């Protein structure tokens with residue numbers, strides 16, 4: 345028992361010193377994408393203009409109640425942007441569009457969120473980083489093209505409680521069907537659902553993409 349307690353504290357101590365590898369200079373990022381162009385970050389709105397974006401962390405309409413992003417930008421690695429474009433093409437004939445709440449998140453923002461929330465279980469631990477920091481995760485929902493209204497889901501975006509779970513069924517059948525429709529189409533195109541957040545999807549093999557800390561301004565400066 346004593347050893348278990350000691351090893352636990354050693355683990356906590358080591359974790360607090362562990363710094364993951366993060367690509368944090370624009371030069372290093374450019375070298376990386378010259379070597380492997382599939383790792384390029386793509387501005388989703390420019391790549392597929394019909395996809396709607398509502399970057400909540402660039403507004404006060406988020407769980408922090410103030411903007412934490414300097415710009416309302418949705419960037420993702422090239423294969424992720426391509427998959428989202430294919431999904432958009434598939435759902436448009438149904439009168440639906442994707443609406444992105446969040447995509448690439450610079451690593452320093454994850455660190456800031458962790459500090460501001462005193463290590464909330466709903467915020468990624470900077471020791472590991474978030475899949476959003478790899479530009480391989482998206483938070484999104486479905487919207488009716490005709491009137492731009494969001495398709496009803498069992499909870500609001502970033503509503504951190506049981507209603508956000510894929511296992512929550514104590515709600516209208518049509519809301520569950522909407523959640524399932526989003527899941528089915530996303531998983532068909534290489535994304536994996538997060539059990540606890542119906543809006544969050546990780547792209548396949550995200551581990552092969554580095555954590556990044558490149559600002560939106562620096563990304564925009566690349567010709």
Ligand SMILES: [Zn+2]
Pocket residue numbers: 446476481482483543544545
């Ligand atoms: Zn997310």
